[in-house]
Every structure is written in structure tokens, then in C-alpha cells.
Amino acid sequence: MTDDKTAVAAELVGVTRVYPARAGHAPVHALGPLDLKLHRGEFFSVVGPSGCGKSTLLDVLSGLAPPTEGKAFFEGRPLNDTVPDGIGVVFQEDASFPWLTVFDNVAFGLRRKGMEAGEVRRRVDYAINFMGLKAFATAYPAQLSGGMRQRVCIARTLVMEPRLILLDEPFGALDQQTRLLMGDELLRLWRETGATVMLITHALDEANLLSDRIGVMSARPGIFIDVVETGWSRDRDSTLAADARFGLVSNRLWSMLRSESMRAMGQQTGERAAEAAE
Amino acid sequence: MNPATVIRTLVIIGIVGGLELACRTGALPHTVIIAPSAMVASIIETLSSGELNGDMRQTFGAVAVAATLAICGGFVLGFLIHMSPRLRRAIDPLLGAYYAIPHVAFYPVLIVIFGLGAGPLIVLATMLGIVAMIIATLGGLDRVPRVLLRTAKVHGLSPSQELFLVRLPAATPHLLSGVKLAFSYSFIGVVAGEFILSTAGVGHAIAFSYDNFDNYRMYGLILFIIGFVVVVNTTILFWERRMVARRGTR
Ligand SMILES: Nc1ncnc2c1ncn2[C@@H]1O[C@H](COP(=O)(O)OP(=O)(O)OP(=O)(O)O)[C@@H](O)[C@H]1O
Ligand SMILES: [Mg+2]
Numbered sequence: 001m002t003d004d005k006t007a008v009a010a011e012l013v014g015v016t017r018v019y020p021a022r023a024g025h026a027p028v029h030a031l032g033p034l035d036l037k038l039h040r041g042e043f044f045s046v047v048g049p050s051g052c053g054k055s056t057l058l059d060v061l062s063g064l065a066p067p068t069e070g071k072a073f074f075e076g077r078p079l080n081d082t083v084p085d086g087i088g089v090v091f092q093e094d095a096s097f098p099w100l101t102v103f104d105n106v107a108f109g110l111r112r113k114g115m116e117a118g119e120v121r122r123r124v125d126y127a128i129n130f131m132g133l134k135a136f137a138t139a140y141p142a143q144l145s146g147g148m149r150q151r152v153c154i155a156r157t158l159v160m161e162p163r164l165i166l167l168d169e170p171f172g173a174l175d176q177q178t179r180l181l182m183g184d185e186l187l188r189l190w191r192e193t194g195a196t197v198m199l200i201t202h203a204l205d206e207a208n209l210l211s212d213r214i215g216v217m218s219a220r221p222g223i224f225i226d227v228v229e230t231g232w233s234r235d236r237d238s239t240l241a242a243d244a245r246f247g248l249v250s251n252r253l254w255s256m257l258r259s260e261s262m263r264a265m266g267q268q269t270g271e272r273a274a275e276a277a278e
Numbered sequence: 279m280n281p282a283t284v285i286r287t288l289v290i291i292g293i294v295g296g297l298e299l300a301c302r303t304g305a306l307p308h309t310v311i312i313a314p315s316a317m318v319a320s321i322i323e324t325l326s327s328g329e330l331n332g333d334m335r336q337t338f339g340a341v342a343v344a345a346t347l348a349i350c351g352g353f354v355l356g357f358l359i360h361m362s363p364r365l366r367r368a369i370d371p372l373l374g375a376y377y378a379i380p381h382v383a384f385y386p387v388l389i390v391i392f393g394l395g396a397g398p399l400i401v402l403a404t405m406l407g408i409v410a411m412i413i414a415t416l417g418g419l420d421r422v423p424r425v426l427l428r429t430a431k432v433h434g435l436s437p438s439q440e441l442f443l444v445r446l447p448a449a450t451p452h453l454l455s456g457v458k459l460a461f462s463y464s465f466i467g468v469v470a471g472e473f474i475l476s477t478a479g480v481g482h483a484i485a486f487s488y489d490n491f492d493n494y495r496m497y498g499l500i501l502f503i504i505g506f507v508v509v510v511n512t513t514i515l516f517w518e519r520r521m522v523a524r525r526g527t528r
Contacts, residue, residue: 064431083432093425098525099447109433112443142526 008076009164009196010061012036015070016221017056029221030056033070036215036224038164038196043187045199045207047253048217049264054200055092057222058166061198062089074164088162090170092200096141096149096156102128103137106155127155130189147174151182158189165190168200179203180238183210187237204253209240214249216256219264226256312497320498330483330499337468337480340396344403345464349457351404352411359412360419373416376409382470389475399476403467407460414456418449451521458514465507 016032031053038044038061048054059065060072063079072079074087083089097105106127110120128137131151141149150170157165167186171179183206190197201207207214214228230249232240240246279287294314300306301313312320324330359366381402388398422445430440446453472481480499487496 062432064428083434085434087432089428089432091425091428093423095423095425095429097426097429097444097447099450099521112433112435112439140524140526142524 007040008037008073009040009042010036010038010075010198011073012061012067013071013073015060015067015072017053017060017065018068031060031222032067034223036061038198040196041194042212043190043197043199043210045201045211045214046217047201047204047207047214047257048222049219049257049261050202051264051268052217052220052260053222054217055168057217058089058168058198058200062087062166064089086163088157088160088165090150090153090157090165090167092168092170092172094141094146094149094153096152098141101138101140102133102144102152105141105152106159108156109160123159124155127159130158130185131155147171147178150174158193161193162195164196164198166198166200169202170199171201171203171206179206184237186210191234204250204257205241208246208249208253209236209238214253216253217260219260219267225260228252308493309491312493314501316494317497317501320494321502324495324498324502330480333479333483336396336478337472340399340403340468340479341461341465343396344400344468345407345461347400347404348407348460348464349411352408352456352460353415353453355408356412356415357419360416366416373409373413381406381467382474385471385475394477399468399471399479402471403464406467407462407464410459410463411456414452414459415449418452418456419445421452422448451518454514454518454521458511458518461510461514462507469503 013035014033015035017030019028019030021027034057036057046054046057056065060067063072063074063081063083066072066079066081074084077084097108100108103124106124107120110123115123125137128134131154133148133151133155136144136148141152144152150172154167154170171182174182186197186199187210189195199207199210208230211230212232214230215224216226216228217223218225228249231245297306297311298313298315301308301311301316308316359369384405385398385402388401392398392401426444426448427440430444435443468479469481469484472479473485476482480503484496484499484503487493487499
């Protein structure tokens with residue numbers, strides 16, 4: 001890498017990912033080849049049609065799964081099929097541990113690192129407060145709504161103070177109003193921690209509102225067909241939606257995604273037909 | 279008390295009361311069955327006489343050993359089978375057909391191999407219980423949500439940490455059902471074995487009373503065994519309920 005390592009948080013170079021063939025299924029070329037540079041401290045969003053490889057992108061960028069070709073770097077060091085310290089991930093699905101209370105869920109990672117109990121309590125209390133879960137610290141996930149469980153997972157990630165936070169549609173289970181509020185919280189978190197954030201979302205408005213840059217992905221195999229710079233100030237919030245420039249960015253995103261989404265829908269219908277014919 | 283509990287209690291009281299009445303009035307002759315109150319009296323008498331202490335020791339000792347072997351062994355085997363997909367494909371159909379085998383039929387062979395005493399009983403009971411635990415362990419480990427394993431990887435857990443901190447807790451509800459089944463099967467294995475061929479044990483005592491037309495002792499022992507199994511199962515069920523109430527059915 002020739003770039004200044006301090007400015008680049010994470011990088012993908014010529015990355016593809018192909019899921020190998022399984023019984024009765026051909027191999028799936030899910031992603032790439034693509035390049036991506038996340039600048040330190042930026043808020044980057046990824047939008048793209050359903051099934052285009054967004055979660056696969058997250059897997060590769062976090063070190064959860066190796067790329068089939070190409071290389072992935074975090075802070076200048078290549079990833080080798082492990083998730084390094086400093087990367088936090090919030091998954092698309094509910095990943096709270098049902099056998100632990102909210103407090104113990106959030107404390108999970110800190111205790112693994114052998115942190116002293118007082119410090120664990122201080123950090124976990126802070127994160128639980130931050131995520132509006134104070135009244136539920138001793139509750140179990142089964143007693144919470146889907147949106148609250150997702151907040152537990154976000155809190156569990158942020159107590160670790162990651163320098164790169166990867167979020168895969170974390171607000172998918174939330175209603176529109178709560179989404180907007182959570183978006184504001186996420187911006188606050190991003191500003192306060194100075195972390196680099198990559199957010200995968202299917203909501204174009206959300207991507208627009210929150211991001212410095214938005215990567216627009218094609219139908220599978222996903223590549224970036226455009227990266228849109230929004231130019232919003234760092235202390236933005238959801239009131240930005242009233243801004244005239246906001247509409248312009250949204251239009252641009254949608255005009256690119258419309259044809260890709262139709263292509264993706266065609267792929268899925270075709271696959272279903274092929275499966276039905278088997 | 280919720281309505282289901284009330285109904286259940288009434289049904290039990292009805293059956294027991296009806297039986298008591300039928301026996302006391304002579305509608306059911308005592309050569310067929312004795313009154314529940316007499317069964318209880320018989321249990322107390324038998325236990326306090328100490329006559330069957332040796333038999334009880336054999337039975338409960340064998341059950342304890344067999345259930346422990348079935349539960350621990352079944353868990354370890356289940357885990358190993360889970361880790362090896364090839365072994366899994368080979369063994370799955372066998373596991374499915376396992377409980378179609380009348381295990382008790384092997385008992386004479388086991389006696390030839392292991393001699394008389396607790397040995398063949400323990401082997402038979404372990405054989406009967408272990409596969410229930412294997413199946414439950416496989417079911418539990420199969421159903422650990424992938425996203426939890428990915429979470430483990432994000433936290434950089436070692437394979438053994440992943441097992442003890444994520445896989446096992448996630449599989450606990452299934453494992454507990456396995457424990458319940460493995461225990462019941464082990465118990466059945468021991469008592470049935472004693473009943474058929476053994477020269478000692480509670481199962482043997484029941485068969486012995488039966489052969490000697492000693493209904494009084496026989497029914498007392500039967501009730502005693504049922505009571506024991508119900509207490510153990512209810513205890514496990516209680517833990518299970520508590521867990522489900524906390525963590526839901528996930
Ligand atoms: N383990 C796997 N084996 C085979 N194919 C897979 C696997 N995981 C994902 N795929 C396929 O790869 C493609 C990309 O999947 P991915 O989950 O990355 O998409 P996505 O953009 O996150 O979709 P969504 O918007 O629905 O979350 C899809 O067509 C999916 O069916
Ligand atoms: Mg996805």
C-alpha cells in the first residue's frame with residue numbers, strides 16, 4: 001500500500017467472493033471484483049438491491065470470511081480470517097445471547113478481555129444508558145422488542161470502543177420514527193468516538209442523511225457503480241431531511257438503484273423458476 | 279392456580295378416589311388391584327422394614343451410573359458426531375431407527391458377556407439412554423443460530439471458549455430435554471432388566487411379588503417407582519420452565 005496508513009481505516013483491493021457450489025446449487029459469485037477505501041473517521045454507507053452482496057462485503061471487510069481473490073486490510077495490516085481487535089460488528093439478524101441479561105450481554109466482550117469488574121460496570125452502564133436501555137439492564141432479551149434487542153447488540157459492540165464499526169441493517173426491525181431517532185444516536189456515537197463507520201442499509205434516506213459517502217452497489221455480483229459524496233457537515237442530524245440538497249442526493253441514488261433493483265428482482269425470480277423446475 | 283392445573287388435579291383426585299372407592303367397596307377384588315391407601319401403607323412398611331435396602335441400593339446405584347454414562351457419553355458422542363459431517367451422514371439413519379430395537383432382548387447376551395449383577399443392567403440401561411442424549415445434543419448444536427457463532431468470532435473466542443460460552447448455553451434447552459429422556463430410559467432399562475432376569479433389585483422384587491401373588495407388596499413397589507420417576511422429571515421440568523420463562527423459546 002502506497003497511501004498514508006493513518007488516513008485509511010480499511011481497504012479492499014481487487015476483492016471477490018464466490019460461495020462454493022453446494023449439493024444441487026451452482027457456485028454463487030456474490031461480490032466484486034471491487035476496491036474500497038474507508039477513510040479514518042468517515043461515515044460510509046452502502047446501499048444496493050436485495051441479495052447484491054452487502055452482507056458478504058461486511059464479512060470480508062471484518063475478517064469474518066476471507067475473500068476468494070484479492071486482499072483486505074485493516075489499518076494497513078492484512079486480514080487473515082480472524083476479526084482483529086478494533087473492529088466491531090452489528091449483524092442484520094438478532095445476535096443477542098438469550099441466556100444472558102442485557103447487562104451481561106453488553107459486558108460479554110469486556111469480560112472476555114479480562115477487564116476489571118468496576119471498569120466493566122462503568123462502561124456497560126454508560127453504553128446501556130446511551131442506548132436507552134437503562135430500565136432493562138436486568139431483563140433478558142426475550143422480554144424486549146426486536147428493536148431493543150438490536151440496541152443491545154449495538155451497545156455490546158460500542159463498549160469495546162472499536163475504531164471501525166460495521167453495521168448491517170441494524171434498524172431493519174424498527175419503525176420509521178424510531179429509525180430516525182436511532183440514526184441521530186448513531187451520528188452522536190460516531191462524533192463522540194471518532195470511529196470509522198460503515199453502515200449497510202436498504203433505506204436510501206437513511207444512507208443520505210447519515211453519511212459522508214454512499215457506495216451504491218450493483219445487482220449480484222455486487223460492485224460499486226458509484227460512490228456519492230454528500231458534503232454534509234459533521235454536526236448534522238435528521239432535520240437535514242428538509243434541506244433542498246437532500247432531495248437531490250436522494251434522487252441521484254434512486255435513479256442509479258432503480259434499474260439495478262429491477263435486475264436483482266429478475267435474478268431472484270429466475271432462480272426460483274430454476275429451482276421449481278428441478 | 280391456572281385452570282389446567284386445577285383440571286389436572288381434579289382428574290388425578292378423581293382417578294385415585296374412584297380407585298379407592300372401588301377397592302374398598304369390593305367392586306374391584308384385591309386379587310386384581312389394591313386401594314391406593316393400601317399401596318402407600320405398603321411402601322411405608324417395605325421401606326421401614328429395611329428388607330429391600332439391598333435391592334434399592336442395586337437399582338438406584340445402577341440407574342445413577344447408567345444415567346450418568348448415558349448423559350455424559352451421549353453428550354460427548356453427539357458433539358463428536360456434530361463435528362464430523364461425514365460420520366454424521368453415515369450415522370444419522372441408524373440413530374433414527376435405534377429406538378425400534380427391542381433392547382431388552384439383548385439382556386441374556388449381556389449376562390453371558392458381563393455375568394450376573396449390576397454390570398449387564400448398567401450396559402443395557404446406558405444403551406437405552408445414550409442415544410436419546412446423542413440425538414438431543416445433535417439437535418441442540420445444529421440449531422445454534424449462525425449469527426451467534428459469528429458473534430463469537432467477532433469477539434475472538436477460541437474454539438473452547440466458543441463451545442462453553444456460546445454453543446453450550448445456546449443448546450441448553452435441547453440438552454435438558456436429552457437429560458430428561460436419557461434418565462427415564464436408563465431407569466426403564468434397569469428396572470426392566472431386573473424384572474426379566476436379575477436376582478436382585480427393585481424390578482426383581484416386583485417380579486418376585488408377582489410370582490408369589492403378593493399384590494400388596496407389588497403395587498406398593500410399583501407406586502414407589504412411579505413416584506420416584508415423577509419427582510425427578512418434575513424437578514428437571516421445573517428448571518426447564520424457569521429457563522424458558524427467562525429466555526423464551528429461542
Ligand atoms: N453461505 C452462502 N452460500 C451460498 N450463497 C450465499 C451464501 N450467503 C449468501 N449467499 C448468496 O450470495 C448473495 C449475496 O448475499 P448477501 O447476504 O451478501 O446479500 P445482501 O446484499 O446482504 O442481501 P440482503 O439485502 O437480503 O441482506 C445472495 O445471492 C445470497 O443468496
Ligand atoms: Mg444482508
